Amino acid sequence: MLKGEQLSFRYGINKPWILRDFNIEIAKGEIVGLSGSSGLGKTTLGKLLTGYLQPTEGRITVEGQPLPTRGYCPVQIIFQNPELAMNPRWRIEKILFEGQTPSLELLQALSIHQSWLHRFPHELSGGELQRVAVARSLVPRTRYLIADEMTAMLDANTQALIWRAVIDYASQVGIGILVISHDFGLLNRLCDRRIDLTVNREQLPVGFEQ
Secondary structure, eight states: OEEEEEEEEOSSTTSOOSEEEEEEEEOTTOEEEEEOOTTSSHHHHHHHHTTSSOOSEEEEEETTEEOOSSSOOSEEEEOSOGGGGSOTTSOHHHHHTSSSOOOHHHHHHTTOOGGGTTSOGGGSOHHHHHHHHHHHHOSTTOOEEEEESTTTTSOHHHHHHHHHHHHHHHHHHTOEEEEEOSOHHHHHHHOSEEEETTTTTEEEOTTOOO
16 A cells, blocks of 8 residues: 555745645555646655655655665656656666666567667657656566656557556556546546545546546
């Protein structure tokens, strides 16, 4: 279980609260959607759950233990713009295999070509780079994935390829996923339930639209 309890966050003592006393639980194998208007803290929550930010108040645990402060984090996040998370001086091979090695089946499902490995990030398209980012994140030590508008800027075919690969992999190994998106259609297709930060931060049944 990935759990955030009484999470509150702001960027300074005199700054407004972005999140306040927020609770969230994601079970192994569960797919949870997160929607809401811009500025309500969706990306902030994703960063808190992965350790990119530390909560001002509250705590985050994975399987009952605090998030690790060093080494590999079992909660991984993929953002909308993959190039921002990659060293532009590294070839794709080094980026892809800098941690644990993704499974061959996942690489094949994402249609990652051998010819990409010796290229630099700027030599791949946005969709190709995002497939690399997904493969790099879904390694054996990953237990939960935060997908923050992961496919928002991609064409429909690439979106479908990526999500099919992610969902198939997650179902095989029991990874829990938080899908952050403004796309209600996507959330309704993928998620077991949805949390909407706009509607009093209540959990809503899949299919609910404002």
